[in-house]
Amino acid sequence: MKIQQARQHYDIVIVGGGLVGASFASALAVQLRGSGASIAVVEAAATPQASSSFDVRSTALSHGSQRLYEQLGLWSAIAPHVTPIRRIHVSDRGHFGAVRLDSAAMQVDALGHVAENQPLGQVLTQALERDPDIDLLSPASISALTPLPQGMRLQGQGAGGALPAIDADLVVLADGGRSTLLEQLGIGSSQTPYGQHALIANVAFSEPHRHVAYERFTDTGPMAVLPLADDDEGRARGALIWTLPDADAQAVTQLPEREFLHRLQERFGYRLGGFEKVGARTLYPLTLSVAREQVRPGLVLLGNVAHTLHPVAGQGLNLALRDAQSLAQQIARARAQGIAPGAMSVLQAYVAQQQNDQQLTIGFSDYMTRLFSSAQPALVWARKAGLFSIDLLPPVKQQFARQAMGLGERRALQA
Numbered sequence: 001m002k003i004q005q006a007r008q009h010y011d012i013v014i015v016g017g018g019l020v021g022a023s024f025a026s027a028l029a030v031q032l033r034g035s036g037a038s039i040a041v042v043e044a045a046a047t048p049q050a051s052s053s054f055d056v057r058s059t060a061l062s063h064g065s066q067r068l069y070e071q072l073g074l075w076s077a078i079a080p081h082v083t084p085i086r087r088i089h090v091s092d093r094g095h096f097g098a099v100r101l102d103s104a105a106m107q108v109d110a111l112g113h114v115a116e117n118q119p120l121g122q123v124l125t126q127a128l129e130r131d132p133d134i135d136l137l138s139p140a141s142i143s144a145l146t147p148l149p150q151g152m153r154l155q156g157q158g159a160g161g162a163l164p165a166i167d168a169d170l171v172v173l174a175d176g177g178r179s180t181l182l183e184q185l186g187i188g189s190s191q192t193p194y195g196q197h198a199l200i201a202n203v204a205f206s207e208p209h210r211h212v213a214y215e216r217f218t219d220t221g222p223m224a225v226l227p228l229a230d231d232d233e234g235r236a237r238g239a240l241i242w243t244l245p246d247a248d249a250q251a252v253t254q255l256p257e258r259e260f261l262h263r264l265q266e267r268f269g270y271r272l273g274g275f276e277k278v279g280a281r282t283l284y285p286l287t288l289s290v291a292r293e294q295v296r297p298g299l300v301l302l303g304n305v306a307h308t309l310h311p312v313a314g315q316g317l318n319l320a321l322r323d324a325q326s327l328a329q330q331i332a333r334a335r336a337q338g339i340a341p342g343a344m345s346v347l348q349a350y351v352a353q354q355q356n357d358q359q360l361t362i363g364f365s366d367y368m369t370r371l372f373s374s375a376q377p378a379l380v381w382a383r384k385a386g387l388f389s390i391d392l393l394p395p396v397k398q399q400f401a402r403q404a405m406g407l408g409e410r411r412a413l414q415a
């Protein structure tokens, strides 16, 4: 429930109530229900609309993420705002070869669902506000974390000025990829810029999308159009993610609408007919960022603050939700044994459980991005051969599909 003033002590405080922090809080509350554990979420934005997490983007949710939201009792509220993906079509501009993944062939109703972040944010925030076992302190921003003999002390600012200090046995840092707290704690991260920006916009086109998600690789970077519900005028609509080299990103974003649609058409082709309209355009600089430490006594990093991935493979949130579920389970197991949630044994067990999944998912999206962003002849041939072989060899294709659906988390992709 929403509160005006926090208690002096909590078992667990989550800093950041964005996509990851809010989802984790609900997962934790479900795992700890009836145990008497105290949980708080501190969120800087006053409303979901003001949070950068719940902006105009859309997110491809995997089967695994859907299952998690079902277990949390949230999927029925999310479902009216999602569009199912029944086919994924992966192609390489200017080259033969395409991978087609079909939900019918995979014997599932949908390969995943596209959720618009704004309504998803509303549902997740309302769940926090409703939950009797969660204190939601917002707007409030944490500006300092200090280690205690057991746990951490949090200090910051609320609507009425400085907050009274809050002590927590465990702080879950879910404050996103631009965390200032990480720097203050002296936790470094490896940063690998892709030299690209992602241009995000909703687009309308003349042909129905038939629930196909298109991933298209071009010599200047990958692009995707994910299916969305029709617009108010009944026009077919999709979420565009277009990666552009840093040098071109601003200029393309600012093109007049007709020229922008022309350029898009030229890069994407006519699989969706003619592009007719584009909504607000937003740019995101793209860097692979992985924190060098994920846990310390009384502290764990979750979501973008732990690892920020290239968005085109649609893996960042899906991976973070698997991390969130695993961490919630470890904390519940520890509590049943009388072990504090911030104990290193608990946090290390979490890291050990997720390490393989994190490495595979980060490696997969990074490899895909690099392989499919290059115009070098050797790489062009490699991906051409790769796309053909994936399409021709059903077991490889199934594995590829499992990765794309977020279900292949603990298996290497073998070609």
Ligand SMILES: Cc1cc2nc3c(=O)[nH]c(=O)nc-3n(C[C@H](O)[C@H](O)[C@H](O)COP(=O)(O)OP(=O)(O)OC[C@H]3O[C@@H](n4cnc5c(N)ncnc54)[C@H](O)[C@@H]3O)c2cc1C
Pocket (backbone or CB within 6 Å): 015, 016, 017, 018, 019, 020, 021, 042, 043, 044, 045, 051, 052, 053, 054, 057, 058, 059, 060, 061, 140, 141, 142, 143, 174, 175, 176, 177, 178, 179, 181, 198, 200, 241, 284, 302, 303, 304, 305, 311, 313, 314, 315, 316, 317, 318, 319, 320
């Ligand atoms: C263009 C794009 C497309 C994407 N598409 C997909 C996709 O299709 N599938 C997928 O799985 N992933 C996708 N992702 C990745 C996904 O968006 C991220 O994994 C996700 O947003 C990470 O959420 P987060 O909660 O960790 O961080 P954020 O979204 O940054 O949220 C952080 C929250 O913390 C709050 N906060 C920050 N500092 C403080 C503080 N000091 N005190 C209190 N509160 C604070 C902020 O207000 C915010 O609400 C995409 C990413 C991008 C950029």
